[in-house]
Each structure stands twice: as structure tokens, then as C-alpha cells.
Amino acid sequence: MSDTAEKVKKIVVEHLGVEEAKVTPEASFIDDLGADSLDTVELVMAFEEAFGVEIPDDAAEKITTVKDAIEYIEKQKGE
Amino acid sequence: MFQNGFSPRRVVVTGMGIACPLGLGVEHVWKRMLAGESGIGAIQSFDTSTLPAKIAGQVPAGTRADGALDISEWIPVKDQKKMDRFIQLALVAAEEAVADSGWAPQDEEGRCRTGVMIGSGIGGLETIDEASRLAVQGKTKRISPFFIPSALINLASGQVSIKYGFKGPNHSVVTACATGVHALGDAARLIALGDADVMVAGGAEAAVCELGVAGFCAARALSTGFNDTPQQASRPWDEGRDGFVMGEGAGVVVLEEYEQAKRRGAKIYAEVIGYGMSGDAYHITAPAEGHEGAFRAMTAALRSAGVTPEQVQYVNAHGTSTPLGDDLELEAVERLWGEAGKGLAMSSTKSAIGHLLGAAGAVEGIFSVLAIRDKVAPPTLNLEKPSRESIIDRVALQAQPRKIDVALSNSFGFGGTNASIVFRAAP
Numbered sequence: 001m002s003d004t005a006e007k008v009k010k011i012v013v014e015h016l017g018v019e020e021a022k023v024t025p026e027a028s029f030i031d032d033l034g035a036d037s038l039d040t041v042e043l044v045m046a047f048e049e050a051f052g053v054e055i056p057d058d059a060a061e062k063i064t065t066v067k068d069a070i071e072y073i074e075k076q077k078g079e
Numbered sequence: 080m081f082q083n084g085f086s087p088r089r090v091v092v093t094g095m096g097i098a099c100p101l102g103l104g105v106e107h108v109w110k111r112m113l114a115g116e117s118g119i120g121a122i123q124s125f126d127t128s129t130l131p132a133k134i135a136g137q138v139p140a141g142t143r144a145d146g147a148l149d150i151s152e153w154i155p156v157k158d159q160k161k162m163d164r165f166i167q168l169a170l171v172a173a174e175e176a177v178a179d180s181g182w183a184p185q186d187e188e189g190r191c192r193t194g195v196m197i198g199s200g201i202g203g204l205e206t207i208d209e210a211s212r213l214a215v216q217g218k219t220k221r222i223s224p225f226f227i228p229s230a231l232i233n234l235a236s237g238q239v240s241i242k243y244g245f246k247g248p249n250h251s252v253v254t255a256c257a258t259g260v261h262a263l264g265d266a267a268r269l270i271a272l273g274d275a276d277v278m279v280a281g282g283a284e285a286a287v288c289e290l291g292v293a294g295f296c297a298a299r300a301l302s303t304g305f306n307d308t309p310q311q312a313s314r315p316w317d318e319g320r321d322g323f324v325m326g327e328g329a330g331v332v333v334l335e336e337y338e339q340a341k342r343r344g345a346k347i348y349a350e351v352i353g354y355g356m357s358g359d360a361y362h363i364t365a366p367a368e369g370h371e372g373a374f375r376a377m378t379a380a381l382r383s384a385g386v387t388p389e390q391v392q393y394v395n396a397h398g399t400s401t402p403l404g405d406d407l408e409l410e411a412v413e414r415l416w417g418e419a420g421k422g423l424a425m426s427s428t429k430s431a432i433g434h435l436l437g438a439a440g441a442v443e444g445i446f447s448v449l450a451i452r453d454k455v456a457p458p459t460l461n462l463e464k465p466s467r468e469s470i471i472d473r474v475a476l477q478a479q480p481r482k483i484d485v486a487l488s489n490s491f492g493f494g495g496t497n498a499s500i501v502f503r504a505a506p
Contacts, residue, residue, distance in 0.1 A: 015157060016157055017155050017156050017157030017158075038161075038224040038225060038228075039157075041224040042223060042224050042225065045220075045221065045223070045224075048220075049221070
């Protein structure tokens, strides 16, 4: 697993208070990890802060799974 | 408004919960209070070096088993950031009160007949302070989506209703330091008038932060002469008093319609028999001459209770330890009780826990109920030399066993708002 993936996973575990094992790449923040719409806004803010990237609202709306987040951030960072 | 006619229903207290500077849990706090212990100490949670007041009553940190607060034992980490500390304290007190009452409606009807009315004087001040610091730095994008719901006063009622599924009236009170009594009284009226059968009611406050202390310091309201001896700072009616000591905490009660409480075999602590309110129309922070607003609130409360002053044996005073307010309240009580004042005990429990602002009236309402239950008047600590004499016994220094069947509790707030509530021994 890439550094980005590890870090994303850690942030999700912290912010949503879920078990690490549940944070699979396919896991949906809302359907699988118990987040509501405000939780996802905060999660995206945490990604921005941690990775020093900007995630505009229209892009944030498309980030619904752990994998979506990892891929978007890796693309922004040119990894 | 009441086209079909109605007669008010009786309301009783069936559950109680406290988080305050003497700790968590009604019995733990009450035991410490009767023993004459104080919950006031030096402020450790932020730097007070630029502030003239450096002491407060803060909820002790520690484990639940020791009667202290580790919020992670009560609220999941991921939810803590969604609520300011005042809401967290409200949830802690509500959990005790609801469990104590044994009220856990299993059907939709029961949930819809159960409401929540928890107020706060100030609300999420520290949360607002933190968000505004981000804004000042141009970091508005970093402001949390939970900022507003964390700071809003009615979210204490909102969070409690969400936790328990109580779908009845969801309301909140904001009347500065009179909040707690207004919440208990208004909630009791909702039951009396038929809007709900059960109300989870009270007040919560957590304004002991840099901004909160600085604000009250600026208003010259706080004690500043006892920073080295914090436990002596709150000294209602004593000639050495020099202002109030800020406190934080929450008091929550479960109020219930009497017939229902009886039917389900609930433990009944006391009955809410009277409630009175008034406005000073005088000054934003100072009480009116003779505390005539307080006089009218107490008069209205006794009238609605259908009792005369001589039938009341205990008053839990507002008694904040300010030079002006304490003697004016005493003057109003002396005027109302007249000769009957000889049989009255009146104490200020703020001497032990400080002034919990919007939570004060709720916590002190609980102390009044306990005074009736245990037939004991809690002490006014540090009342070594009263600034003036009175025929009213102000329970100096030590708790006093007394025959107490009816008790009245006062709370007055900035803006000139006054409220009094009257409890009687369980029917």
C-alpha cells in the first residue's frame, strides 16, 4: 500500500471512529463507514490539510469511497 | 388557546443528573456539598496571566468511577468534535437523569410525549472563539462543518433528543443566569398544560475559557482578591466578598406528569408546585432597588404554588457573592417573609461550586429537591462575617438538619430577568 493510502486510511479511522479493518479501498464513507454529509465535508477538509492539496466542491462530491480519495490525492500530487 | 378547557396537571421530579465542580453524579456531589467541600480552584486549562481573575469551578478531570470526567467514557471520540463542551456536559447530566428516572419509552407514542428543554446562558463560546481565530488568519475554509451545530445553544436539547429518540417538544432557554430555573419551570408548564408527559429539562454551561473570563472581568463581575486562596473566593453575604467565581457544569432533571409517574411506579423525588417570573426593566447588569424584580418573581411563584411564605422552610438563594446582589436579594426575601423569616433557612450553594451561569438554576433546583428529601439545608461556605445581620439563618459554614417540606430556588440574570421555582416533598 502506498504512503498516501496508509495516510488516508489513518485519517478515515480517526475522523469516523471506525475499525481499521473496515476501511477497505471499496468502502463507501456513507454506506459502509457510518458517515453523514457533514462528516464527509470534514473528512475532505482533513485530506486537504494533511496532504496540502485543494479539493474543490465538485471534485469532493465525487469522492465517495476510500479508493476515490486515494486516487484523487495521488493524481493531485503527481504520484 | 384552550378551547376545550383543561385543568393543569401535577408535575413531579423522577430523575436527576449533575456534572459540576464537585464532580459527577448527584449523590457524590451532594455528599461533598454537605461535608462543606469546595470545587473552586486555579484555572489550569488556559493561561490566565493577563486576566485579573485566575480561578474558577471546573468539572474535575478523572475517571467516571471516581466521580470525575473523562469525556471519552461518555461520548465517542468522533462525536466529541461535533459539540462544544457545554453540550457534552449536558449529555453527561442527561444520561444520569434519564437512567435514574427509569423512563425508556418503548413505543412511538411514549417517545412523542417526551420532550427536552435544556438551556445555556452563553453556549459554545470556546468553539466560537476557535473558529473566529481561523477567520482572522484568513483560514475560513478551515472552519469545521460542525462549528455552528457545536456552538448553538438549542443543540444541547437536540443532541439529547437524538440520543434517546425523544420526539416531543424540543426547546431551549437563553436567559443568562436565570436559564436553569426558566428551563425547569417552562418544562413543568408544558407537562401541566398537556404538551408533553415527560420533559428532560435543565441547563448547561462551559464558558470558563479565556474569552468568557475576560468578558466577565471586563464587566467587573468576578472575584479577583482570592486568586491565592480560591476556595475562599465565593463567600455570599460575607463582608469580604468581591465578586462571583465562574463555574461550569450541567444539571438535568426528568419531570413527569404525576399520574403517569405513579402508574409506572417511578421513584418520585418531589413535586414542582410553583413557578414565577419577572423582569426588572431597570439595568443591563445591576439588580433593581430592593431587588423588587426578585420580590415579584418569588411572590408569583408562591402564589402559583398556593403556599404562604411561612410554609416554605428553605430558600436556595441566587447569592452569587457580589457586593450589590447578595444583600438586595436578602432584603427582598426579608420583605416577603416578614416575621416568618425567623423559621427560614437560606443558603447559597454557589459558595462551594461557583456560579454556573445558565446551569446554576438547574443544579440548584436539584440541591433544593435534595434538601427536601434529606431534610438538610446545605451550607453557605466562607460566610464568616455577614455584611449585615438578618433574622434569616443563612446556614453559615455547616449544613443544618432542618424540617424542610417546601423549598424555593431563585435565579436572576443579566438583562433584569428573574425566576423562582417551588418544590414540595413527594406527594
